[in-house]
Amino acid sequence: MTNTMSLRTMAKMKSVSPSARTWRRFFKGPIGWVSVATVVGIVLLGVFGPLFVTYPGSYGSAPPLAPPSVEYWFGTDSLGRSVFDQVVWGTRTSLIVVLAAGTVATLLGAVIGIASAYSRHIDAFFAVIIDVMLALPVLPLMIVVTALLGSSLTTMVLVLGFFSWPEIARIIRSNALTIVHQPYVEGARAIGASPVRIMWKEVLPMVSPLLIVNALLTGSRAVIGEAGLSFLGLGDPNTWSWGKILYEAQRDAVMVVAWWQTLFPSLLILLLVLSATTIGVRYNDSRMQKFTGV
């Protein structure tokens, strides 16, 4: 009796696909749920929030520098504009920038990483570039480029994307290196598959879980990067973003007085980065047997 039971449970366990097992492990305990819910909540705020909130213009009608109240949830800035409205519209901009920049960085990183693993000539060239780009202080470089190109959303996306790919490329390269020497890749080459086909059909699917994790981590870094550049006055002057709210607080020298103007955008940055990083790390841990407990 017990024997048949255990056999049945074993058969049941076998039928569970690896990805289902990963997700089951991922959502075990509250951390997985909370971090996914946080990201979903912020995305919903960015997508639908602006429909219900008027765009904060160049001046407001509210009393200036009012602390958070029932009427103005996040308080007001020195020009009498609602910080809540700014945060809602800023969420949309920050999300757009981060998604686009993360996509640019992930695409570049994946293509360069896989190609480097596949071809020694490409590797020799990009190894040096990746080394140097990881060694140089990135923020000052991004500042110079953005200042010269002129601040706009496009500049921000391109600059953040173009300076974030080396990390992904390095990780994907070392992961893909273990795959390009697998027998099945040799087999594909033997039957005459082109390098592009091998990289696309054989190597990419194998590195894609790691790619997803690192896309999330890079996106998180892009949130901080966007905030940093906007904070220094290099954001698009015509749209609100989390960094821009902080920039205005700094420019008007009210960062310390009007704490609400600093607190709420910083809190959203913290929540988004923390939960996106947690999802990435936890997904990676759930995929492997080893569980480090994040």
Added chain:
Amino acid sequence: MIRIVLIRIGRALLAVWIAITAAFLILRLLPGGPVALMLDGVHDPQIEAQLIAQYGLDQPLITQYFLFLWQTAQGNLGTSFYSLTPVADILLTRLPWTLLLAGSALTVTLLIGIPLGVYGSVKKDGWADQFLRFFGMAGQALFVPAVAVVLLIIFALNLGWAPIGGAIDSQAVSAGDQFLSVLRHLALPLISLAFVQLGPYALTVRTNMLQILGSDFIRSAKSRGIPVRTIIWKHGVRNAIIPAVTLAGIQLGALVSGAVLTETVFAYPGVGRLIYESVLRQDYPVLQGAFILLAVTVVLANLTTDFVVVAIDPKLRTGSRS
């Protein structure tokens, strides 16, 4: 060992060269061209002629490039649009403050981060370890200016223990007063910068240490009956120190980026605050010079950590004899 040192020096030179070349290309290849950008805002025909002659803007691009390399190698980084003084002079008055801030933040990160990471790995899954893991994740998510503002509100505004900004009191006359004043002004920027760096750093030390503690030679040391304390300190930590130093070198870039934001909030008169001011003034030569200077500084510091690793890693030491 000499071979390793030479390779590291070669790599550092290459990085500096690429940084300078990037700085050159950024300014030349952008739309509008260098002449328009460089002369934008300059209305004095004399300065205009001087600028054109200095940068060789009427020469072909390749000539301009070698001229730029030559000038940069001599320490000539051009003239500020705003103050009309040499960029190199401005940078040199600012650099000591950034070195002081970043250097002390790095020291604090190492001094606290290594013991913290070791402790977390030894007491794995204890409450301190769980806190460390959360702190390490949260550290990456913290935006430096936000941390700075929290510190300012608590310690400068409410408690009045620290000044709200700047680097030194102008009223401090005697050397002792000046020293104390510098320390008081340094405290909050230092804490905010080190706070953000510390978590991820300690977390990586912890991971390295766990890997070492799980390896075969530790198990055999345990089976020989060597006391746990000796194993942790003599066998574990000594091996964990080497990747910890390498990691400090890797984090230097992030440290400098953090310093730019920290200095901006605290009006700390370093290169980072200068960058913020120059963005507002559209002072491109200063921005370009600041990037080159910071790049060279980071590369040199990286080279130093490389040398430290070569000096303390016995594996690299024996390599020279064979």
